[in-house]
Amino acid sequence: MDMDQYLEVFIEESKEHLQACNEHLLELEKDPENISIVNEIFRSAHTLKGMSATMGYDDLASLTHQMENVLDGIRNNKINVSPSLLDIVFKAVDYLEEMIFSIADGGDGKKDVSDVVYLLKKIESGEDIKVEDTTVSVEIITDENHAPGKNTYDDFELTVIQQSKEQGFNCYEITIILREDCLLKAARVFMVFEVLEQVGEIIKSIPSVDQLEEELFQNEFAVTLVSTEMAENVKKRIMKVSEIDRVIVQEFQLDSYKNEPQEQIQAKKEVATTLVVPDEQSKLEKEENHSAKSNNKNGNHKTIRVNIERLDILMNLFEELVIDRGRLEQISRDLNHSELNETVERMSRISGDLQNIILTMRMVPVETVFNRFPRMVRQLAKDLHKKINLQIIGAETELDRTVIDEIGDPLVHLLRNALDHGIETPTVRVQNGKHEEGTVILRAYHSGNHVFIEIEDDGAGISREKIIQKAINKEIITAKSAETLTDSQVFDFIFSSGFSTAEKISDVSGRGVGLDVVKNTIESLGGSITIRSAVGKGSVFSIQLPLTLSIISVMLVEVQNEKYAIPLSSIIETAIIKKSEILHAHNQKVIDFRGKVIPLVNLKGIFEVPSSTDEDEYVSIVIVKKADKSAGLIVDSFIGQQEVVLKSLGNYLSNVFAISGATILGDGQVALIVDCNALIK
Structure with missing residues (x-):
């Protein structure tokens, strides 16, 4: 059965389950006795294991299975939740995330997770896990009479080392001990690797490269190197890196790691030789499968990826439609033709639904x-x-x-x-x-x-x-x-x-x-x-x-002969009050609005609108908010609510105070959009 058609669903659901694991592990850390939380994590892990096995991602399924065993022990009161245990399970989830993202990027989802699996098995067997076990995944023996990282090589690595020795290369196990006061351990590791790559090929590092980069080790690490250089030269090169205390270079003793019949070794050598060659056929098959999947017109995909630029183009076209809709509504009102009114109203409803869909397509929760x-x-x-x-x-x-x-x-x-x-x-x-x-x-x-x-x-x-x-x-x-x-x-x-x-x-x-x-x-x-x-x-x-959304709902107001648009999302309510109700406090006009003192802002003064003498005893006010603060904007009159297209004023007018843009109204006039946040201090 071709699983490619389910790949996208698998990736998305896996991410959701891993996010759920993370969230519930954080809850478990605060409430370690709550078995219901453990059950939630177990369910997510169990589902992820099943999906991974079905899709053929064995490494994923294996690690999830081991994590599941530990969780099962916790919920059956065989294992106690501890900070060290949680650190290890968190690390397992991190590895799972890396594998999922590898698959999402077109990889095979494989990863060396032996360090975490080793610790999870220790937990499952009832062994005590020390704090240092969570940061140094494999013990490094610094005694010069012992090889660091003993029994940590797989058959493939051992076969490659044997082949290298047969071809005349030297193979060393090198232990590097950093000084206790070393500040940037990851940087020193990088410099050591850079030196070693100049003289040979690194076969293995203990801890893994990922752990070294994240400084998940104490002050020492080990590498296995294949090189033509002599041991003393290798040691001198490494010691040139600052903040290194000492370096132990030992000849790799293959016999101490492997004791198998010669025919088995030869068979594995042949397999290793085959695997070393880049798997071009596998690559070609993947590319063909991907191409077939892309060209599959009969596929029943529920989601598709759309380039954000296409959404921008769609938005721009719809903005023009909204402007024309406003113009049609204005003409319809002027002509007062019943059939035209009915058609324009229907078009407004349909375009409104279309607008909501387009805007929703671009919005994502934070x-x-x-x-x-x-x-x-x-x-x-x-x-x-x-x-x-x-x-x-x-x-x-x-x-x-x-x-x-x-x-x-x-x-x-x-x-x-x-x-x-x-x-x-x-x-x-x-x-x-x-x-x-x-x-x-x-x-x-x-x-x-x-x-x-x-x-x-x-x-x-x-x-x-x-x-x-x-x-x-x-x-x-x-x-x-x-x-x-x-x-x-x-x-x-x-x-x-x-x-x-x-x-x-x-x-x-x-x-x-x-x-x-x-x-x-x-x-x-x-x-x-x-x-x-x-x-x-x-x-x-x-x-x-x-909000980079270009279409907003506004309240249109008049200030003398000029029209302004105030976003509805900023408005608490509108009011008409008597001038006698306006008070003065600290050189500021204020009103008592529902038991709360609110400062007034006169838009005529802010936008320097020429005004004539006003004898009216009433004042129109728009109450606006910014978080927990409010203000009253003084205007001449209210026109009504309308949906408008937010247009930028351009680079030359980008710094106009309290104006966030402009819009074209149905009658062709331009109205400036008020930035209420700038008016509230």
Whole structure:
């Protein structure tokens, strides 16, 4: 049976099950006695195992089966949940994710998972797992009388080594011990590998390359090298890399690993020789299958991938249709022809449904980005020896998919910054009268025609004085000009390239890189980022992103002879009040609106609209909101609600205050769209 037709469904469902595993493992960490959570994880693992076996991905099925055995032991009260156990299961899920993404990218989903399988089997057999077992997957023996990584070679690797020896190559087992004070272990590993690849071929590394890159080892690692160089020369080359304590180079003793009849060794040699040749036939078959699948006109696919550019073209065409629809509605009202009115109304309904479908096609919940952060925060908290409670609010908030694709990395930078610099260590927090567990809130919400994403922490806050001193030292400002700067202006220096007030540089953050990239990325999306902070209380990084949807519902208003459009999503309600109800407080006009004092903003003054003397005793007001803040916009009259196409003002008018764009009305007039967020402080 051809499984290619089910591949896309398999990949998507596998990702969902792995995400469910991650979420439930985080819950289990907080409530280790809750067997119902274990049952949920077991169900996801069991389903994934069955799908993988059916699709022929044996490595996936094997690892999931081993994980399932451990979970079964937990739910039958044979195994106790511990932090070390959870670390190993999390690592197993990470491996499963890597294999699924490999399959999604056209790979075979194969991966060396022997280290995690070994640890899972130890757990299943009832052995105690130490904390170091979760970071160093294979014990490395540094005694020079023993070979590191004994009994960790498979038959294929041993056969390749034997062939190399027969062809005159030297084979070494090399143990590298880094200094205890080595800061960037992964960088040293990379430099060692670079040296070794210049003198030979690396057959194996213990731990695996992936674990070495992620620094999942202590201070030593081992590699098996095939080379023409002498052992002493290899050792000298490695010792040239800084921060290495010592190097042990030993001749590979094949006999101690393998003791098989010669005919079996010869048979495996032939298999290995065959496997070393690139499997071009297999590649060709994959390409043919892919081509056949692509050209299969009888396939019953429920989902298809559409290039985002095509959606943009579709949106642009529909925008023109909306403008023409508005024009037709205006003509229909002017002519007052019953049949024309009926036809235009029907067309409006149909185009409205079409509009909703097109807009929905481009919208994605931000939870697709947020979902990966709980695991990241958990690991960072462990690395930094801090206790963190991550709260996610508003994950269902939808955002245009082009923005979703770009916003992930900036959020990672900001979260890492909050954990490293914002939240204090438990000891410091207790000394300052705080709970030892710090709180980081990741919040998303709509406001007007924008989406706001906020990263809030209850940590140490940002010191205005430190930033000013750093800026003076860098000659960005003078001591005199610093006195006139607002907090917002001071905090903006943090986004300058190379600007950091960190007293200690860490691998997480504090190198003066990242936040400038964050700001540039957000501004390239047409958004902005601001900071609110109080020393000792915490900080809030607020990202404002535009809804790149081009069609919005607005309330049309008149200011003298000019028409303006106010997005309905920003409006609380409209009101008509007497001028005598307007009060003054702190040089600001205000009104008492339902028991709450709300400031008034006169659009005539903001947009410098020429006005005549107004004797009317009543004032029309549009109450608008931004998060928990409100304001009243003073206008001359209300025209009514309408759906309009949001058009950019172009590069020359990109910085017009409180105007986010313009639209063409049914009668051909241009109305400016008010950015309510800019008017509320």
